[in-house]
Amino acid sequence: MDKIAAKAEAEEFLKSLLNRNLRVYTTDGRLFVGNFKCTDTHSNIVLSLTYEYRQPSQQKLAEAAAAASTSAEPGKSTVTADMPSRYLGLVVIPGHHIVKMEVEEFASQVKSRSIFERRDLYGGR
Template identity: 80%
Template sequence: MSMETDMEPAEAESFLKSLLNKNLRIYTTDGRIFIGNFKCTDTHNNIVLSLTYEYREPPQQKLAEAKAASSTSGADKVALDMTSRYLGLVVVPGEHIVKMEVEEFSSQAKSRSIFERRDLYSAR
């Protein structure tokens, strides 16, 4: 996976530091999703997450059974939960990462802005 960016090294380092200890959602080439706390990365774009959960789509057999059941009942859509398991500390290989998202809730954004304001006032 090649990552092209217009960031200077100092900007990239600052951006990565801003992600430390935030929850990331990482999508991989095999369809799995890892949600965990970002700890570090390396020059190969590998990502280390702690307190990680892995989510997978249901097996094809369950999808087929659910579709068959919905067609007999006349439903247009099928909803199945993803399976999940707790993994703890994991390394997600950079070559298998398709997409990454920061998982942030509105309460965290408000809290962060309060802390940022506090830091601005304490710097004066």
């Protein structure tokens, strides 16, 4: 694949992500969930309607572990702790802080997309 075709494919992929919900993980352990609006040549990401989730503090983890150990069945070692969140709205996430990005899809979205793909395969529009 030549450079021009690769660039066109990359642009098409980015366009397919526009207005979709993304989960963006950052180097400091935060998770941002929002609607993808744009990016730039430095891989900065702009999300709208964004929520920020943080890892629980060490104190909260210790409390959750203590609560789990007192009420847990023998041999069961699962600890759950809530991630505190807050609404941010429109955010820019610097590209050099992005660790991982995921497209958030729900079963209903996957099903609807497959209906549209089948429609396109059979020529209906």
